[in-house]
Amino acid sequence: MPISEKTLPICISLFAVAMALAAPGHAQVSSPNDPDEARIEDIITASHILTNEGILDSFGHVSARSAKNPEHFYMPRAMPPTLVSRADIVEIGPDCKPIAADAPRLNGERYIHCRIYKARGDVQSVIHTHDLAVIPFGLAGISLKPVVAQAGFLPPETPLFEVRDANKDKRGMLVINADLGDALAKTLGSNPVVLMRGHGDTVVGRSVREATVRTIYTHIDAQAQSAALALNPHITVMDAAELAFNATENFDADRPWQNYKSRLPAGH
């Protein structure tokens, strides 16, 4: 039996499998036919993917509308997105409060999600980030525009939310009540993305996967536009025909989703 460096990984793998099987419990109550469980699993994966790609930091959150009860939605409790697992997901009702009486502490900014779900019946997932690639656009008052082919879902100019205009009682920059959530939803309008000055962006989609991939391509588009503007203030952006083509096609979110998922470190 030759033992070499090549056999070591095999040994370790088998050992790990054996240990996993030997371990008592860890009984994950899975409901393969529950459509909400699939959405929740995608919330978890998206939280890990967007952190791994450097778009989510210690804050930011991914949510999904409930398929079973469309006035409800799911999002993680207040915690770093990279650490989110099934036990951290909270169901929230139309009053923006948790359904469970003993729910853990929630994100103050759950109103972003809650009020967009109310305003936009077509939206199945909402993602809020502090993406450093988009923040400079809001600070500089420069419109984010679609410049790379995969960002063709963006409108000719992505709207910018100025919290200072909406914030009557002048209480900082966060979207922490229903009025501010409504103001953000109004600026978002029927668009897929709204930038937030000094804060980040909020992205919506017809699924968690679509919202995730849109979040990533908004990030990439912002990087491309910033770098192009450094070369020349006059750049070529996608025209109406190019955008129309994208709008009528279903964007294939699955391929980038599989790609970014494959990049997660082991254990996620």
Added chain:
Amino acid sequence: MPISEKTLPICISLFAVAMALAAPGHAQVSSPNDPDEARIEDIITASHILTNEGILDSFGHVSARSAKNPEHFYMPRAMPPTLVSRADIVEIGPDCKPIAADAPRLNGERYIHCRIYKARGDVQSVIHTHDLAVIPFGLAGISLKPVVAQAGFLPPETPLFEVRDANKDKRGMLVINADLGDALAKTLGSNPVVLMRGHGDTVVGRSVREATVRTIYTHIDAQAQSAALALNPHITVMDAAELAFNATENFDADRPWQNYKSRLPAGH
């Protein structure tokens, strides 16, 4: 050595290793004398290298002309390049369709490869990327020029493909039919690289390894030129004598190929 219920899995593991090594199988049907198999292996490695270096993303693809049947070429099915393995490689004929009746779904942009192989008998490999380092040049209308010694294969000005000029029926930015493939090949001309506005670039070579290394040094040259232009709009580029020297030498692709291959994570 205490043997208990808990050490049993280790013994099982070692036993399984012994069985695995004893097994005659793992029979990978390899044809060491088949020149196409060597090219296919390089397609797979190049797909992994270019993803690992941040040049390929969820899309983009590497192909190679068949040595046995030069009107055919090989490229991966529609999938993220980082996940490509031998089973994903498809043989494609001069009509840009797969040879096998039961071929998996192909990349819509296989016409980039198909029509360049038709137009350029000297080309043995084609690589299409969404490289974020080159995209700003097309958006800004700034010519990519050879500025670093290892990019001496570039012409004085790398051509830029404006899909809008070629796209008669205004159907987006992708090269998804033979006419667009021909238009791209025409802009490429006899050059090693063509930039694509809002999209990326396409690079050709006399081997997969040469095309891969050219793709990487186009990326590096674009980074150097962008950073230099930020310091001074007037920069020194390689002159005719410097380029002529490069043109007459065979660029040593093997050394960077070995370097970038060594950087792949374990398992690739």
Added chain:
Amino acid sequence: MPISEKTLPICISLFAVAMALAAPGHAQVSSPNDPDEARIEDIITASHILTNEGILDSFGHVSARSAKNPEHFYMPRAMPPTLVSRADIVEIGPDCKPIAADAPRLNGERYIHCRIYKARGDVQSVIHTHDLAVIPFGLAGISLKPVVAQAGFLPPETPLFEVRDANKDKRGMLVINADLGDALAKTLGSNPVVLMRGHGDTVVGRSVREATVRTIYTHIDAQAQSAALALNPHITVMDAAELAFNATENFDADRPWQNYKSRLPAGH
């Protein structure tokens, strides 16, 4: 399971594991009720976190005031922060000299910490970095301003320390005596951060965790402001009401601390 000369090492390994686990030792003398030990543990973790995030390099240091003896403070001996462990922590007195007679070699720049603790009774932790994101502001004479919501702890303009003005005997750029430490503390004033021209910054907090998170968000704020200024010299910064909101709230340092701690490689 064939046992041969080659499998013997595996058995030896397993036997050694059993021995290691059976050993009562690994006794780490911990004092769970000692408030200074908790602060020292945070110094170590912060040193690793700030290196892992690319903010500390071979130099730079994290310190904490002693809870038991507030005229004393703890900081690592002269060494790269990524390598710091418990044995490297030195207790230093109000004369900026180590308490122990046999203390290892200290950082010449311990005067940064020593003199700020003297000047600022509210400060429980001091961090000095060579952060490349903030250095350009000092070199360029551009004020660092709060632009992202999480950097709302910053004043409208972060002060800049020009060592050349303070350095009477013209001995370089480092803060290596009490006079220079006092000059730096004077420029810091009652602020949380002071930039140091050509050098980095110094950040203070009411705990190691707060100082660490402030160091990271100063870094992020500098990145956002730099990128925004590249798009437009006129940018929107946080206004008095937005800053006031932050000033009156306790910044939640625990969530980013947990996030950045979770990103440390195994072994830290």
Added chain:
Amino acid sequence: MPISEKTLPICISLFAVAMALAAPGHAQVSSPNDPDEARIEDIITASHILTNEGILDSFGHVSARSAKNPEHFYMPRAMPPTLVSRADIVEIGPDCKPIAADAPRLNGERYIHCRIYKARGDVQSVIHTHDLAVIPFGLAGISLKPVVAQAGFLPPETPLFEVRDANKDKRGMLVINADLGDALAKTLGSNPVVLMRGHGDTVVGRSVREATVRTIYTHIDAQAQSAALALNPHITVMDAAELAFNATENFDADRPWQNYKSRLPAGH
């Protein structure tokens, strides 16, 4: 004997040790008292460190003068620096040719090293890089200046080598003969660093460690100066007194050397 996830790493480590001990041969002929062996070990470590820090790529090389025979020097054969090990080190004589008749293929650019050792008796180590942080300065005709405290070894303006001026027979940009090596050494003069237009830089030191650390801080200084110039074309650079202080102090190369060495992936 409790077996848990925590014991697995111990098991693997012990297994690896056992395997290493069981393996026949690998007898490394070490000469602990041979000063040249210590220099060669540092060449190998420096090659790995500078690749790991993104400064060396597939090309570039680290060399050291022989302590035993100061007209000789050691450098790796033509290969990617990240892969260099003891067997790849070649001893080269004052004629820039290998001492051994059966030496492997050498770097064409060994003349950089060979002619600088001839011109500069004080130099014990030479490093040549394609550092992307310094290349923009040569392309843009902007002087690299000392701006960060740790780069105080730099002169007020780092000289720039324009190969086009030296290259009488117009044969490209590489330094591949003695005449070009002499021209580079002349531009270097008594400085620690010379930039090379479109190519990179060459750095010298009184030891491999000093040359390595100087290479890294030249890289960092270039990044800081580039970023500062993007904010304001008028920046503050180190003055004569600040540089004089650095010049008279021995720069502590050991601390960054230990730091960067600790960052190497396992196996290096």
